[in-house]
Amino acid sequence: MDNIMECRNLVKYYPGCLALNSVSLAVPKGQIVGLLGPNGSGKTTLIKLMNGLLTPTSGEILINGMKPGVETKRIVSYLPERTYLNDWMDVKTMTDFFGDFYKDFRKDKAYEMLQRLGINPKDRLKTMSKGTKEKVQLILVMSREAELYVLDEPIGGVDPATRDYILNTIISNYSENATVIISTHLISDVEKILDGVIFINKGSIVLTSTVDDIRENEGKSVDALFREVFKC
Amino acid sequence: MLGKLLKYEIKSTARVFLPIYGLIIALALLNKFFIANNTYVYSNSTNKAMQIAATVSMMTYVAFIVALFVVTLVVLIRRFYRNLLGDEGYLSFTLPVSIHSHIDSKLIVTFMWEALSLIVAGFSIFIMTINGNTMQSFSKFCMGISEVYEKYGPLAHQLTAEAIIFVILSMLACILQIYASIVIGNLSGKHKMLASFGVFIGFGIVQQIILSNVYGGRFGKNIMDGESFAYFMRTELISMIIFSLVFAAVFYFITDWMLRKKLNIE
Numbered sequence: 001m002d003n004i005m006e007c008r009n010l011v012k013y014y015p016g017c018l019a020l021n022s023v024s025l026a027v028p029k030g031q032i033v034g035l036l037g038p039n040g041s042g043k044t045t046l047i048k049l050m051n052g053l054l055t056p057t058s059g060e061i062l063i064n065g066m067k068p069g070v071e072t073k074r075i076v077s078y079l080p081e082r083t084y085l086n087d088w089m090d091v092k093t094m095t096d097f098f099g100d101f102y103k104d105f106r107k108d109k110a111y112e113m114l115q116r117l118g119i120n121p122k123d124r125l126k127t128m129s130k131g132t133k134e135k136v137q138l139i140l141v142m143s144r145e146a147e148l149y150v151l152d153e154p155i156g157g158v159d160p161a162t163r164d165y166i167l168n169t170i171i172s173n174y175s176e177n178a179t180v181i182i183s184t185h186l187i188s189d190v191e192k193i194l195d196g197v198i199f200i201n202k203g204s205i206v207l208t209s210t211v212d213d214i215r216e217n218e219g220k221s222v223d224a225l226f227r228e229v230f231k232c
Numbered sequence: 233m234l235g236k237l238l239k240y241e242i243k244s245t246a247r248v249f250l251p252i253y254g255l256i257i258a259l260a261l262l263n264k265f266f267i268a269n270n271t272y273v274y275s276n277s278t279n280k281a282m283q284i285a286a287t288v289s290m291m292t293y294v295a296f297i298v299a300l301f302v303v304t305l306v307v308l309i310r311r312f313y314r315n316l317l318g319d320e321g322y323l324s325f326t327l328p329v330s331i332h333s334h335i336d337s338k339l340i341v342t343f344m345w346e347a348l349s350l351i352v353a354g355f356s357i358f359i360m361t362i363n364g365n366t367m368q369s370f371s372k373f374c375m376g377i378s379e380v381y382e383k384y385g386p387l388a389h390q391l392t393a394e395a396i397i398f399v400i401l402s403m404l405a406c407i408l409q410i411y412a413s414i415v416i417g418n419l420s421g422k423h424k425m426l427a428s429f430g431v432f433i434g435f436g437i438v439q440q441i442i443l444s445n446v447y448g449g450r451f452g453k454n455i456m457d458g459e460s461f462a463y464f465m466r467t468e469l470i471s472m473i474i475f476s477l478v479f480a481a482v483f484y485f486i487t488d489w490m491l492r493k494k495l496n497i498e
Binding site: 015048051052053054055070071073074076078080082083084085086088093097100101102 | 233236239240243244247315319320321322323325326327328329330421492493494495496497
């Protein structure tokens with residue numbers, strides 16, 4: 001199995017809206033891939049399908065050769081675009097929670113990052129600002145030694161300084177065989193860490209390429225190409 | 233994994249229930265103190281302020297008992313909805329845990345709190361009413377029961393066992409009915425709560441139709457004395473147990489299937 005994620009003719013239909021229109025796609029292991037597209041293009045739907053939060057209308061999606069289920073959830077570390085933390089917990093309980101359920105969770109790593117960002121493990125999640133919650137969530141997700149990280153808008157809600165820290169965290173925390181899929185529209189920020197890109201629009205894949213190919217063949221940055229492809 | 237889910241399920245709900253339990257027991261003790269001092273009996277010798285305090289304490293107690301059962305219901309609904317279908321569902325459903333375990337853990341813990349709430353309410357009444365007289369009539373009551381057991385031995389034991397199983401099963405069926413209503417109601421785009429409530433009523437009507445077709449007129453047909461009524465109940469209870477088991481299984485299946493196939497977290 002060389003592909004960590006594969007879809008074949010994947011269709012997701014919501015009442016009155018075709019969110020994904022026969023998407024076929026393969027993401028090889030060991031890359032950082034940007035899933036890029038304007039708002040409402042189907043990024044989050046695709047990501048939810050990878051995590052088994054939605055079931056496909058038709059077609060197939062495979063994670064490491066398996067349909068999303070208990071087995072794939074063990075190896076996928078997912079950062080949703082909203083905060084999913086249990087309000088009643090403090091940060092310490094939350095790390096215990098992750099440690100209890102995910103065998104690949106490294107508590108020491110989590111505490112190190114929390115300290116670095118000045119977050120007190122005793123703080124209750126209820127009292128935190130939205131940005132801090134997002135940081136905690138990202139720390140939890142990146143403290144796992146997963147095979148696939150799926151990050152939905154990981155830098156959308158934080159300041160530029162933290163943005164750099166987060167991107168560094170992502171690069172420095174993923175091992176050689178791990179794959180990272182990042183969905184975002186802040187392309188210029190993530191461009192420097194990407195190996196490959198997937199452009200998605202209105203539920204269809206517009207382009208898949210490596211970043212090097214774009215630079216060589218098109219002679220422009222991913223950001224510039226994105227602006228050209230998705231020109232309004 | 234079920235064990236771990238149970239652990240966090242209990243943790244998250246205990247912080248609601250335990251303080252209420254504590255307050256109810258404390259209020260029962262306070263009421264007991266007022267009752268023992270005859271504060272509730274009107275006479276010139278009793279202190280006005282004490283009387284007011286006693287009344288307030290008793291009213292607060294009653295309010296808390298009512299609140300306890302409302303809270304039990306609210307926590308049951310809110311915890312299921314928020315933790316599985318709300319934002320927290322993003323985490324719950326990406327844990328390497330089967331859908332079964334999610335339902336089981338919530339079902340078990342809710343049942344546990346319902347049973348504990350009943351026990352705490354009963355115990356608080358026991359605290360308030362216990363004195364020489366009530367102890368006497370209570371022991372008389374117990375003796376009466378043991379007499380019945382002696383006389384009817386196996387029949388009485390069987391009836392008790394059946395009644396307990398029936399109560400437990402219908403409590404579980406009722407919790408699962410609420411879960412199934414929530415997951416179906418969640419399909420509607422707007423007014424999810426209202427839709428869930430409608431589904432719940434609908435389930436209730438279907439159950440009533442089935443049960444009244446089966447049991448309709450059966451109880452009223454012949455007037456019986458206590459003993460033959462007991463024999464009659466022994467077989468009837470078994471069929472009632474089977475019905476609650478079937479309803480519980482159907483609601484469980486609906487909840488599980490919907491969460492597996494139709495999951496749609498916003």
